[in-house]
Amino acid sequence: MAQHAILLRMNRYFFHFRQGDDIARDAVGMYLRDLEAAREEAIRTWRDLLSIAARAGESPADCEIQIADAGGEPVLTIPFGDSNRLH
Numbered sequence: 001m002a003q004h005a006i007l008l009r010m011n012r013y014f015f016h017f018r019q020g021d022d023i024a025r026d027a028v029g030m031y032l033r034d035l036e037a038a039r040e041e042a043i044r045t046w047r048d049l050l051s052i053a054a055r056a057g058e059s060p061a062d063c064e065i066q067i068a069d070a071g072g073e074p075v076l077t078i079p080f081g082d083s084n085r086l087h
Contacts, residue, residue, distance in 0.1 A: 065078040
């Protein structure tokens with residue numbers, strides 16, 4: 001019951017990945033305390049994806065992580081950019 005009460009105080013966020021015109025939609029999402037926590041999670045994911053792309057010799061240009069709230073509305077976008085630096 002305590003775990004259920006904690007989830008009620010948290011917000012659900014979805015992390016969609018866009019590359020060009022293709023979007024991989026997150027169907028599961030994560031329960032996090034607020035938008036700042038969702039942003040931090042997206043940045044950790046962004047760093048992991050940069051590492052994977054570098055090992056594969058690929059460029060993540062024209063990619064971004066789109067954060068959506070529980071209602072599916074976009075609330076924040078983390079672009080990768082051409083310089084592979086966080087914008």
